[in-house]
Amino acid sequence: MIYRVFLDSVRQAIQQLQANRSRTFLSLLGVTIGIFCIISVFSAVDSLERDIRTSFKKLGDDVIYISKMPWLEDPNRNFWKYMRRPNPSFEDYLSLRKKMTNAELVSYSVFVGAKTIKYGSSAVNGAIIVATTQDYAEMFGMEFQKGRFFSEFEHQTGSDRVVIGHSVAENLFGKIDPIGRTVRLMGRKAQVVGVIESTGEALFNPIRFDWAVIVSYNMGKKLANLKSDRFFGTTLNVKAKKGIEMDQLRDEVTVALRSRRKQRPKEENNFSLNELSLLSGILDQFFGVLNGIGIVIGGFALLVGAFSVANIMFVSVKERTSQIGVKKALGAKPNIILLEFLIESIILCIIGGLMGIIIVFGLMQLLTSQMDNFNFVLSAENIIYGIFISTIIGVLSGIIPAYFAARLDPVIAIRK
Numbered sequence: 001m002i003y004r005v006f007l008d009s010v011r012q013a014i015q016q017l018q019a020n021r022s023r024t025f026l027s028l029l030g031v032t033i034g035i036f037c038i039i040s041v042f043s044a045v046d047s048l049e050r051d052i053r054t055s056f057k058k059l060g061d062d063v064i065y066i067s068k069m070p071w072l073e074d075p076n077r078n079f080w081k082y083m084r085r086p087n088p089s090f091e092d093y094l095s096l097r098k099k100m101t102n103a104e105l106v107s108y109s110v111f112v113g114a115k116t117i118k119y120g121s122s123a124v125n126g127a128i129i130v131a132t133t134q135d136y137a138e139m140f141g142m143e144f145q146k147g148r149f150f151s152e153f154e155h156q157t158g159s160d161r162v163v164i165g166h167s168v169a170e171n172l173f174g175k176i177d178p179i180g181r182t183v184r185l186m187g188r189k190a191q192v193v194g195v196i197e198s199t200g201e202a203l204f205n206p207i208r209f210d211w212a213v214i215v216s217y218n219m220g221k222k223l224a225n226l227k228s229d230r231f232f233g234t235t236l237n238v239k240a241k242k243g244i245e246m247d248q249l250r251d252e253v254t255v256a257l258r259s260r261r262k263q264r265p266k267e268e269n270n271f272s273l274n275e276l277s278l279l280s281g282i283l284d285q286f287f288g289v290l291n292g293i294g295i296v297i298g299g300f301a302l303l304v305g306a307f308s309v310a311n312i313m314f315v316s317v318k319e320r321t322s323q324i325g326v327k328k329a330l331g332a333k334p335n336i337i338l339l340e341f342l343i344e345s346i347i348l349c350i351i352g353g354l355m356g357i358i359i360v361f362g363l364m365q366l367l368t369s370q371m372d373n374f375n376f377v378l379s380a381e382n383i384i385y386g387i388f389i390s391t392i393i394g395v396l397s398g399i400i401p402a403y404f405a406a407r408l409d410p411v412i413a414i415r416k
Helices: 002-019 021-057 079-083 090-099 152-157 166-173 217-223 246-260 277-319 321-329 334-370 380-406 410-415
Strands: 063-067 103-119 122-132 144-147 161-164 182-185 188-196 212-216 234-240 272-274
Touching: 002 334, 021 277, 021 334, 021 380, 063 246, 090 103, 090 234, 090 246, 103 166, 103 212, 103 217, 103 246, 122 166, 122 217, 152 217, 161 166, 161 182, 166 188, 188 212, 188 217, 212 217, 234 246, 246 272, 277 321, 277 334, 277 380, 321 334, 321 410, 334 380
Parallel strands: 122 212, 161 188
Antiparallel strands: 063 234, 063 272, 103 122, 103 182, 103 234, 144 188, 161 212, 182 188
């Protein structure tokens, strides 16, 4: 019986579309626009969130970043307090590397500046020079198009070796193999030992190596005075061993660094320990707000659509009043009549919702084709959300007309 009622309801919904195309289309337009607004915002937010979180994974969720300032506090509130703190130093790095038992990797890097690198008659202006320790590549999962990273021996001896980014190699050497070539950097000659795989131009990319020139820290000391206070881009990072909790690693880093800097027990830490998990809460709130905006915008359209579908169903009940009377006279129970009209309302709303989802899919494809570095994706989860919301609107829109149809007196209905 339920199966037959469902088939009859589907048939009646299709007849509504065929017999009154303009009226039905205009009535379903509100549902279509509402689903389009909500699902398009959901899909855009999900695509942006996926891109950002994928980029964050490159930084590692098991890494502690030691710096002057905390990530979650407005630096303007205590700017001078943080500026008086010492920069993470190479001596801090050596101390942590020696004392840490829960750390798998410890790396240190200094941003030297944007300089010019030359090869023959070719030159790249504004290349980002970074002096690092030997664990830096493994710390951030650096991948190489050609060659390798410098070894610990090359780091210790300060050998004149450089690793260059994809864009630097492309503009400096063209089709020539860069490995083993000698370049000139800040008045010194150095040999290229590696070319980093292109990191691309993603919408959000926290680590851009394409225009980087990486040298060992000890070679960097030959290029500039790395202990000078003018270098603000110093980073000291500690990666946890497998199985080590971040709280455990944080405690060990705190003890080791306070001991290295000879801080008294009652003194406040003169450094900040940051983790990516600290940013997760902010991201969750941010994307939650964006999704909320989509729900509010789409909600108004869905409200209009719900009233429009309800109007269709009232008209449908009025047009089929005599049929309802005959069915009830032949023994059809009120709940069967109610279910028939309710399913018809749901089917109509699902059709409107599917129209909105199809439009969203087309828009996502169009935007993806126009943006080389960002992919918009309509996920299966959002499609299910769209169908579910359409079903709910169908229930809310059809319940009152279906109730009136179920309560009709068969004798009066047949006369009408």
